[in-house]
């Protein structure tokens with residue numbers, strides 16, 4: 001972030017680093033802006049973190065140093081999404097900031113890959129950071145889409161559930177309560193909610209053709225110690241992907257409440273147990289909100305003019321966009337990387353897609369932030 005701050009100051013931008021403490025680690029978001037303190041303008045956004053790679057099998061190139069081989073560039077984050085940030089830097093270097101008639105803002109976030117946590121703290125603080133400059137309503141996030149444009153995605157909500165039983169010798173099951181046995185009922189309860197919600201939501205079919213409903217996944221289950229011991233505890237993690245609403249005020253926690261009600265009905269007695277009862281502890285849900293922005297904004301028209309794509313619906317992954325939308329921004333997702341390269345070993349980006357980026361971004365800035373209306 002310090003390197004980016006230096007670079008952006010060199011291009012005539014005001015820069016503020018926002019200190020944030022996320023899961024016990026001190027980090028920074030970055031906001032940079034240029035242009036007059038008037039309404040309108042554009043926010044360019046990207047996250048600077050990446051998913052890990054050191055323990056990821058399949059890497060044959062150096063993940064932390066970019067290499068170019070043939071018509072592709074390789075390295076962790078080239079597609080998701082440092083490539084776009086580099087393009088933004090190159091683009092704004094060419095901007096005559098004195099000639100801007102509306103503000104250009106860069107909002108670069110930390111810690112997107114785990115819970116969009118940097119944006120969670122940055123989005124509501126944008127107004128304060130920008131001071132006199134009104135927060136531009138239009139926000140462009142360059143996540144990998146092969147330059148296609150998307151205006152929506154589902155959210156993701158993670159839930160931890162712990163079943164506490166009572167341990168003991170397996171020869172005397174009536175003296176304990178087997179947590180795994182009760183966890184089986186928890187799994188079934190999740191399945192029932194999943195079944196209730198799998199009807200296609202008519203209004204979402206256009207956005208999410210493959211799965212126009214809230215989907216669930218039980219991700220992990222860990223319980224017990226040995227075959228001859230009563231399992232004292234069983235932990236599950238699950239996630240679901242809530243749909244946005246037509247008017248964007250769908251509550252992504254509705255499915256969580258439905259699940260909580262269902263879990264309250266679970267029989268806590270173990271078939272082999274005595275009078276003891278298990279307890280089910282449901283953790284605080286971690287929510288990344290969905291996104292559903294209008295498809296007919298000036299940014300959509302500016303992008304269409306340069307990349308020839310208009311907003312086509314819902315992305316299969318969540319982004320910082322849900323956080324920015326909660327702060328009132330209209331967000332479009334469009335970037336140089338390929339969807340299927342994100343999080344992969346030997347992550348790569350087409351050199352052609354990289355090289356055309358600065359011109360694409362410059363053209364959009366010119367359209368939205370230079371000249372008259």
Ligand SMILES: [Zn+2]
Pocket residue numbers: 047080081112143144
């Ligand atoms: Zn990303």
